[in-house]
Amino acid sequence: MSSTCVAIVTPNASLTIMLLPSLTLCFLFLCLIYYLLSRAFLTGSRSLPLPPGTMGWPYIGETLQLYSNNPNSFFALKQKRYGPIFKTHILGCPCVMVSSPEAARFVLVTRAHLFKPTFPASKERMLGPQAIFFQQGDYHARLRRLVLRALMPDAIRSSVAGIEAAALRALRSWDGRFVNTFHEMKTYAFNVALLSIFGNDEICYIEDLKQCYYTLEKGYNSMPVNLPGTLFYKAMKARKQLAQIVAKIVSSRRTQWKTEANGLLGSFMEATEALTDDQIADNIIGVIFAARDTTASVLTWIVKYLGDNPGILRAVTEEQEEIMRSKDGKSLTWADTKRMPLTSRVIQETMRVASVLSFTFREAVEDVEYEGYLIPKGWKVLPLFRNIHHSPDNFADPENFDPSRFEVAPKPNTFMPFGNGSHSCPGNELAKLEMLVLLHHLTTKYRWSMVGCQSGIQFGPFVLPLNGLPLRFSLKSPVEGHPA
Ligand code: HEM
Numbered sequence: 371m372s373s374t375c376v377a378i379v380t381p382n383a384s385l386t387i388m389l390l391p392s393l394t395l396c397f398l399f400l401c402l403i404y405y406l407l408s409r410a411f412l413t414g415s416r417s418l419p420l421p422p423g424t425m426g427w428p429y430i431g432e433t434l435q436l437y438s439n440n441p442n443s444f445f446a447l448k449q450k451r452y453g454p455i456f457k458t459h460i461l462g463c464p465c466v467m468v469s470s471p472e473a474a475r476f477v478l479v480t481r482a483h484l485f486k487p488t489f490p491a492s493k494e495r496m497l498g499p500q501a502i503f504f505q506q507g508d509y510h511a512r513l514r515r516l517v518l519r520a521l522m523p524d525a526i527r528s529s530v531a532g533i534e535a536a537a538l539r540a541l542r543s544w545d546g547r548f549v550n551t552f553h554e555m556k557t558y559a560f561n562v563a564l565l566s567i568f569g570n571d572e573i574c575y576i577e578d579l580k581q582c583y584y585t586l587e588k589g590y591n592s593m594p595v596n597l598p599g600t601l602f603y604k605a606m607k608a609r610k611q612l613a614q615i616v617a618k619i620v621s622s623r624r625t626q627w628k629t630e631a632n633g634l635l636g637s638f639m640e641a642t643e644a645l646t647d648d649q650i651a652d653n654i655i656g657v658i659f660a661a662r663d664t665t666a667s668v669l670t671w672i673v674k675y676l677g678d679n680p681g682i683l684r685a686v687t688e689e690q691e692e693i694m695r696s697k698d699g700k701s702l703t704w705a706d707t708k709r710m711p712l713t714s715r716v717i718q719e720t721m722r723v724a725s726v727l728s729f730t731f732r733e734a735v736e737d738v739e740y741e742g743y744l745i746p747k748g749w750k751v752l753p754l755f756r757n758i759h760h761s762p763d764n765f766a767d768p769e770n771f772d773p774s775r776f777e778v779a780p781k782p783n784t785f786m787p788f789g790n791g792s793h794s795c796p797g798n799e800l801a802k803l804e805m806l807v808l809l810h811h812l813t814t815k816y817r818w819s820m821v822g823c824q825s826g827i828q829f830g831p832f833v834l835p836l837n838g839l840p841l842r843f844s845l846k847s848p849v850e851g852h853p854a
Pocket residue numbers: 487502503504514517521563566656657660661662664665668726727730731786787788789790792793794795796797798800801
């Protein structure tokens with residue numbers, strides 16, 4: 371058997387040896403064609419260079435470098451090495467990252483139509499495909515009008531009393547306890563979001579809404595495997611239940627003819643521009659998602675920075691005590707929240723230093739040229755807010771927490787905690803309001819201390835003080851402050 375084989379193999383082998391040079395040439399020729407075609411595909415007829423940078427390993431790119439350490443160090447290092455625009459490859463996608471105010475404005479404002487918002491498909495499914503974040507054009511403009519109508523200053527000024535009640539409830543529940551600050555701030559921000567969506571109605575549905583939302587949240591960052599038992603599966607089920615609860619509320623409002631503008635839901639149901647039930651559910655779930663962890667992480671950082679800077683805490687407390695004395699026990703009003711300049715600067719400086727949303731995602735809808743570089747169609751584009759907020763060109767001594775820097779307005783397009791352009795945050799006034807109200811009562815009535823010495827930060831996905839900042843809060847004695 372083996373000798374037969376040798377007899378058959380030998381002529382074939384010699385044929386192969388004879389053909390080897392031509393086969394090699396063929397192979398090299400094909401490689402050259404492939405290289406030229408892929409370059410032509412990437413750079414188009416204009417043959418512009420791609421931005422500088424490295425793409426890492428096939429498929430995984432530089433994802434490990436990004437997440438094995440502090441992602442912000444990855445961005446800072448790349449910027450130092452390659453300048454304000456560079457390419458990389460993360461989470462299976464080729465990306466261009468931009469870290470100058472001008473480039474961020476180009477992507478988010480002046481050429482926003484060339485860059486569409488983009489999320490992984492699994493996240494889009496979970497939040498709701500008709501939610502505002504994923505839209506462009508007429509439908510997006512219509513949604514934005516409806517959201518802004520419910521969240522602009524004139525609409526929210528009457529919510530101060532409700533927000534104050536939520537703040538006082540939260541603070542009372544922390545008194546004498548050792549709490550995870552981020553966790554508690556999430557509950558507060560959730561309650562304020564529900565108030566701004568439903569007003570004071572629908573109390574009977576609130577607990578069910580919360581339970582479903584917590585399940586959805588647990589699965590949001592899990593592997594998108596939709597099989598019974600997985601976190602993702604449970605989250606998708608909870609998402610369906612959330613939509614059903616919202617549909618029940620909508621239907622009960624319709625039967626009671628309560629469709630006038632009242633909170634965000636009222637705005638969505640208002641007759642002339644009413645949305646469908648699915649559109650309403652997607653957008654209500656989306657707004658809760660946008661409102662809660664963002665505000666809660668900024669509040670957590672404020673408590674941390676105030677604790678680390680006793681002089682600033684004293685000055686904020688004095689500003690708030692002055693307002694409290696003038697109120698003589700009466701509730702806060704919208705006008706009172708406009709008399710808190712130092713506290714407002716503390717909020718601004720916290721949003722700059724912490725930059726809880728370090729960046730956002732867009733996708734180029736066609737080949738785009740920027741500063742002589744090509745941003746190819748389909749590539750992700752990430753404006754890096756944090757790099758802009760931490761650049762010494764934009765903010766002197768950027769690592770230093772110094773609220774007084776906001777006594778002078780920052781240079782245009784250098785301060786973007788709420789984004790920029792047509793997708794910028796429509797909830798920014800509400801976020802500032804709820805932070806001011808909570809800080810008023812926190813600084814005038816409570817003190818807090820850290821348990822053990824814990825410093826450090828965590829990512830997941832928001833930047834947070836380590837372990838969510840565990841603290842013990844207690845009511846000040848009557849001599850120190852004015853008890854609640
Ligand atoms: C301190 C708290 C908050 C921060 C730092 C924040 C930050 C942001 C940023 C940076 C964007 C733009 C994202 C992008 O361009 O891709 C955004 C969008 C958005 N935010 Fe906020 N946000 C906060 C609170 C809120 C609140 C309280 C609400 C609602 C009650 C809200 C609702 C939204 C919505 C609906 C969008 C999407 C707008 C659109 O796509 O047109 N946010 N937010």
